[in-house]
Amino acid sequence: MSTSAATLSPSTPLDIGALLRRWRDQRRLSQMELALEADVSTRHLSFVETGRSKPSREMVVKLAEHLDVPLRERNQLLLAAGYAPAYPESSLEDSELSQVREAVRQLLVAHEPFPAVAVDRRWELVDGNAGVALITAGAAAHLLEPPVNALRLSLHPEGMAPRIANLAEWRTHVLGRLRREVTATQDPQLKALLAELSEYPAGDDSATVAHLPRHGEIVVPLRLRTDDAGELTFMSTITTFGTPLDITVSELSIEAFFPADAHTAQVLRATLS
The missing domain is CATH 3.30.450 (Beta-Lactamase)
Structure with missing residues (x-):
């Protein structure tokens, strides 16, 4: 029995599929709507969310952009997918x-x-x-x-x-x-x-x-x-x-x-x- 992303506690480590599903739910988009906006296969997106397929680095970035995910959280998505963060975090004093x-x-x-x-x-x-x-x-x-x-x-x-x-x-x-x-x-x-x-x-x-x-x-x-x-x-x-x-x-x-x-x-x- 799978666990809904909405029921996961904040301390539960989420994989890339669960994180993407949570962001999609927050944006109130269906898999088909997100797939059409991001120009990806609905089948592939479904496989990513269920853990049956690993998304490429480019796909993670593209989905994050269409989900309007803040930059800090985009880095978290990349890490969850096994990639290095893409967005730097500087000090204002730098x-x-x-x-x-x-x-x-x-x-x-x-x-x-x-x-x-x-x-x-x-x-x-x-x-x-x-x-x-x-x-x-x-x-x-x-x-x-x-x-x-x-x-x-x-x-x-x-x-x-x-x-x-x-x-x-x-x-x-x-x-x-x-x-x-x-x-x-x-x-x-x-x-x-x-x-x-x-x-x-x-x-x-x-x-x-x-x-x-x-x-x-x-x-x-x-x-x-x-x-x-x-x-x-x-x-x-x-x-x-x-x-x-x-x-x-x-x-x-x-x-x-x-x-x-x-x-x-x-x-x-x-x-x-």
């Missing part, structure tokens, strides 16, 4: 990534006076601009000690959470995004982070209201209370590198916060001018 570091810094500085942060795969802060201090003011010192986790900082009861006017709504947005990343990567540390953040207080807003847009809203806003300037409202965007071949670069993202009203824009420009 000279080879100096242009990447410079590009990130330029993007962050160019966004001032509005806040922007660069984070890695696990939402740990890599860099931030001058505007970040405004939105993190009042957070406990231990949450600002490296490595700073941006999601923990935002939802922790001693972090930004007490100042977020729409905490339930923002929490739902953050947890939903993190949940999708857990599904996409199966990263155990992200799973642990999701479990931790899910235990934090949800605020006073109704959970039902948190899922519904207010009149005129087109994105989930971050509504932040301040002592001196009243309530500031932000919307955010996520930027990633378009064609990464290095794992570290592929896992970098920049979250940039834009003022969602004229009052917020005026306050930030006056504060950081």
Whole structure:
């Protein structure tokens, strides 16, 4: 009797067939759909998933591309198939990534006076601009000690959470995004982070209201209370590198916060001018 990939525990070693089947199931593709997209035989794909045939290195890479598997996990697929990893993982301090570091810094500085942060795969802060201090003011010192986790900082009861006017709504947005990343990567540390953040207080807003847009809203806003300037409202965007071949670069993202009203824009420009 075969074991479904969905029932395997995270600690169970998976062969290439089981890993491919798990990724295909996550992408909700049938064997025929994946075979057609990747231009491979449905029969051969079935044999690979059941362990009756070993895929070539090229086939593993092709299937991973069509399954939109992250680079780190593509290396795991290659290893499971008996091949060497294809994608390097550099340190941001390496000279080879100096242009990447410079590009990130330029993007962050160019966004001032509005806040922007660069984070890695696990939402740990890599860099931030001058505007970040405004939105993190009042957070406990231990949450600002490296490595700073941006999601923990935002939802922790001693972090930004007490100042977020729409905490339930923002929490739902953050947890939903993190949940999708857990599904996409199966990263155990992200799973642990999701479990931790899910235990934090949800605020006073109704959970039902948190899922519904207010009149005129087109994105989930971050509504932040301040002592001196009243309530500031932000919307955010996520930027990633378009064609990464290095794992570290592929896992970098920049979250940039834009003022969602004229009052917020005026306050930030006056504060950081």
